[in-house]
Amino acid sequence: MVKTDQDTIAAISTPVGEGGISIIRVSGDDALPVVQKLFRGKDLAKVATHTINYGHIVDPSNQQEVDEVMVSVMRAPRTYTREDVIEINCHGGLLATNRILQLVLSYGARLADPGEFTQRAFINGRLDLSQAEAVMDLIRAKTDRSMDVALHQLDGDLSRLIRQLRQDILDVLAQVEVNIDYPEYDAVEEMTSQMLREKATMVKERVSGLLKTAQQGKVLRDGLATAIIGRPNVGKSSLLNALLHEDKAIVTNVAGTTRDVIEEYVNVEGVPLKLIDTAGIRHTDDQVEKIGVERSRQAIITADLILLLIDQSRPLSEEDRELITATEQTPRMVILNKTDLPSAIELKDLKTLVNGDPIIQTSILEQSGMQELGQAISHRFFNEGIENRQNQVMVTNARHIGLLKQVESALTEVLSGLDAGLPVDLVQIDMTTAWNLLGEITGDSYQDELLTELFSQFCLGK
Ligand SMILES: Nc1nc2c(ncn2[C@@H]2O[C@H](COP(=O)(O)OP(=O)(O)OP(=O)(O)O)[C@@H](O)[C@H]2O)c(=O)[nH]1
Ligand SMILES: [Mg+2]
Structure with a gap:
């Protein structure tokens, strides 16, 4: 059977596994008749739209x-896909859910491709492309906070902004056309390039502003890359385990236990962290440990945030001091661990050494100071950005970021073309490119392969 956009499609829309209820979603012209064949209860053809109806699913072959x-009945066009949508809410666990889906499929629907419901919403004009991608982000959002960003995008904030910029470009391009058609005025060439310059500068500033938010957006999606750094045996792996609430990394009292970098995702007070446990940094002749130490040094360079661990039961060593210097350039928090043991470090000396970066005292062994640590991370993260920016449009999607960068460089071309005194119709080409690229974000100008690629990334049932 050849698949078409007209088929009635069905899929399980809730996560696979043991949940309280599962939902089988059916969308298309035949959604109602198909489900009607299996439903014992009210006559679904007669119930009002957007109602939920109690009944039983019955196998017609053996009753x-x-x-x-x-069963929710939602008639077009006020539905997610703009088609007739029926959702069967059942509660019989995986087996019953699958059987109902099978029945729906044998009585006239076909299994939806991943993302096909959302693709229809897009094709039928209910969502634009950036909103459709927001749905995808929503499905994948790791914490409530990233959910907020995805929701904003779903509302179309980004789309509105992009469309406005496109309109601005279009206006100036139209004006350029008019001016070119009336070359009898003396100053026309100069006027036109002046206009182009102003518009290109303005749009470029907005685009650069959007790209600045991308850094934070990425953090929300992928987690803040947080490297736990310190010399051997200070408690790095213990910290990873404590934050994960799980014995993931091996902890022993042998210095040099961790040899390789371990990465784990965890949500600390609303901040999604990609925690990176590293090998304790020291000079060593052991071949394997050496490689581990090298990777730890690499982690210092690439991390978004460093948790520098120091064992306060021992005097600051040369290695500690080296690490304090090595981590200076990256946002950093210092953790003074093992407070259950007698102290060998003067807090105020350390404070000057770390240039006033926050110092948190913990005993990971006795689970003390952990809450303070979580709060400090959250405070550091949200108060220096995200919290105050919640209402701002953010770019979080890799494809959008890529396109915006291209827009930025097309506009740079426009400006340098004008500086070099190139004829306006040449400069116009780059301006048009910027307009097209912006359109690719919202899907106002799109190619078919792009669409197929995008929607295939959705989960089944969305
Ligand atoms: N007394 C005390 N011991 C701790 C504390 N935190 C960790 N330890 C102990 O310190 C030792 C080393 O802990 P690890 O977590 O393996 O240290 P690490 O920094 O990962 O060490 P390497 O992987 O070798 O670099 C273990 O015996 C832990 O039980 C603490 O707060 N107090
Ligand atoms: Mg370790």
Whole structure:
């Protein structure tokens, strides 16, 4: 059977596994008749739209009851896909859910491709491309906070902004056309290039502003790359385990236990962290440990945030001092660990050494100071950006970021072309490119392959 956009499609829309309820979503012209064949309860053809109806799913071949269900009837066009949508809410676990889906499929629907519901929403004009991608981000959002960003995008904040910029460019291009058509005025060439310059500068500033938010947006999606750094045996792996609430990394009292970098995702007070446990940094002749130490040094360079661990039961060593210097350039928090043991470090000396960076005292062994650490991370992160920027449009999607960078360089071309005194119609080409690229973000100008590629990344049932 050849798949078409007209087929009625169905899929399980809730995560696979044991949940309280599962939802089977059916969309298309035949959604109602198909489900009607399996439903014992009210006549679905007669119920009002956007109602939920109690009844049973029955296998027509043997009249056997499969599950007790609630069926939502949503008639086009006020639906997610703009087609007739029926959602069967059942509660019989995986087995019943699958059987209902099978029945729906044998009575006239076909299994939806991943992302096909959202693709239809897009094709039928309900969502634009950046909103459709926001749905995808929403599905993948790791914490509540990144959910907020995805939701904003879903509202179309980004789309609105992009469309406005496109309109601005279009206006100036139209004006350029008019001016070119009336070359009898003396100063026309100069006027036109002046206009182009102003507009290109303005749009470029907005685009650069958007790209600045991308750094933070990325953090929300992928987690803040947080490297736990310190000399051997200070408690780095213990910290990773404590934050994860899980014995993930090996902890022993042998210095040099961790040999390789371990990465784990964890949500600390609303901040998604990609925690990186590293090998303790010291001079060593051991071949394997040497490689580990090298990787730790690399982690210092690439991390967004460093948790520098120091064992306060021992005097600051040469290695500690080296690490304090090596981590200076990256946002850093210092953790003075093992407070359950007698102290061998003067807090105020350390404070001057670390240039006033926050110092948190912990005993990971006795689980003290952990809450303070979480709060400090969250405070550091949100108060220096995200919290105050919640209402700002953010770019979080890799494809959008890529396109915006291209827009930025097309506009740079426009400006340097004008500086070099190139004819206006040449400069116009780069301006048009910028307009097209912006359109690719919202899907106002798009290619078919791009669409297929995008929607294939969705989960089944969305
Ligand atoms: N007394 C005390 N011991 C701790 C504390 N935190 C960790 N330790 C102990 O310190 C030792 C080393 O801990 P690890 O977490 O393996 O240290 P590490 O920094 O990962 O060490 P390497 O992987 O060798 O670099 C273990 O015996 C831990 O139980 C603490 O707060 N107090
Ligand atoms: Mg370790």
